[in-house]
Amino acid sequence: xxxxxxxxxxxxxxxxxxxxxxxxxxxxxxxxxxxxxxxxxxxxxxxxxxxxxxxxxxxxxxxxxxxxxxxxxxxxxx
Numbered sequence: 285x286x287x288x289x290x291x292x293x294x295x296x297x298x299x300x301x302x303x304x305x306x307x308x309x310x311x312x313x314x315x316x317x318x319x320x321x322x323x324x325x326x327x328x329x330x331x332x333x334x335x336x337x338x339x340x341x342x343x344x345x346x347x348x349x350x351x352x353x354x355x356x357x358x359x360x361x362x
Contacts, residue, residue, distance in 0.1 A: 288296070
């Protein structure tokens, strides 16, 4: 058995609980910061993807239709 009084035992447990609470609060704050960073990174990547899609769509629009003859002027009509 322990030679501490019940009050001392309770006080020790409360101290450990307070330390654990502070540790969890710090961990929680770090996790929220990481979520914020990852959300920013995700939004940036989505924006870059959207811009890349727009560029690809613009390039595709410039391609001739499949099976259509290339449009060129006859050499004799210049």
